[in-house]
Amino acid sequence: MSDTEGTEPASTEVQEAKAKYVGFVFDTATFTAEQDKMLAWAESVGETDPRFTDPSNPDFQAHPTFTASLVSRRVLPEDFPKIGGPRGIDGGKAVVIQQPIRPGDRLKASATIADIYEKTGRSGTMTFIVQRMSFVNQNDEPVSMVDWKMIRNP
Amino acid sequence: MLFEDVELGDELPAEHPDISMERVVEFTKAAHMNFPRFTDHEFARKEGLPGALVPGIMSQALLATMIHRWAPGCRILSLDTVFRGHVVVGTTPTISGAVTDVDDDERVVEVDLTLTAEDGRTGVMGTAKVAFSA
Numbered sequence: 001m002s003d004t005e006g007t008e009p010a011s012t013e014v015q016e017a018k019a020k021y022v023g024f025v026f027d028t029a030t031f032t033a034e035q036d037k038m039l040a041w042a043e044s045v046g047e048t049d050p051r052f053t054d055p056s057n058p059d060f061q062a063h064p065t066f067t068a069s070l071v072s073r074r075v076l077p078e079d080f081p082k083i084g085g086p087r088g089i090d091g092g093k094a095v096v097i098q099q100p101i102r103p104g105d106r107l108k109a110s111a112t113i114a115d116i117y118e119k120t121g122r123s124g125t126m127t128f129i130v131q132r133m134s135f136v137n138q139n140d141e142p143v144s145m146v147d148w149k150m151i152r153n154p
Numbered sequence: 155m156l157f158e159d160v161e162l163g164d165e166l167p168a169e170h171p172d173i174s175m176e177r178v179v180e181f182t183k184a185a186h187m188n189f190p191r192f193t194d195h196e197f198a199r200k201e202g203l204p205g206a207l208v209p210g211i212m213s214q215a216l217l218a219t220m221i222h223r224w225a226p227g228c229r230i231l232s233l234d235t236v237f238r239g240h241v242v243v244g245t246t247p248t249i250s251g252a253v254t255d256v257d258d259d260e261r262v263v264e265v266d267l268t269l270t271a272e273d274g275r276t277g278v279m280g281t282a283k284v285a286f287s288a
Contacts, residue, residue: 046219049226
């Protein structure tokens, strides 16, 4: 799901970090889908579809990107190297919706590094670190996947 | 909007979402993001920002809401967003969008969306895949 279009051959430190960290679970977390939070989320963004605003609707569910706010205790693996420079920017989030999340669902999340790549622009080389949170419900059914693009630049 | 009525290049009706402080505070509570840079203009300005900022994931959710209004009953399969610039709380942004792909077999439509800040700068760009029921 990560956007590596326009990337360039990775530096040695990025290649080493990819080999060591990509694909390995480095943290887990559990969350409960609370009905009041689901409602408040939908109402705060002006949602009018009763699937998201009316708990009595038989198809009531969390707004599609609800999991974008659920983060693990660790953002990166404990010994992750300081590649790409000291400045960090939130580059965006990509959410895949696999199944509706219902009130009271117990969500288990696994955090991995999905990709590491570099792009060079006018302000120098930027390093993109993509953290992936994969969510399953209490029945171990995948419900959502969130890729968080963290940008580091000099 | 029915799937049969969707055509490549169609533009979604532009929207000016409510990003008042009241709405942003409500969102940050729901999203466990109670940080003053989102809810306190003075604090944000001291950090060198133009004012309190709308969280990126709130802008993302605003894009989802717009899609639901355009195609009631649709199901968003994915929404990929890039956070490009600041969107200040209490301003009047514009969300625009256009259909960039139509898959007749899967009844899935791809939509590109942009949230433009009041000053004309791009705040958030996104691409969504949207499924229509049969």
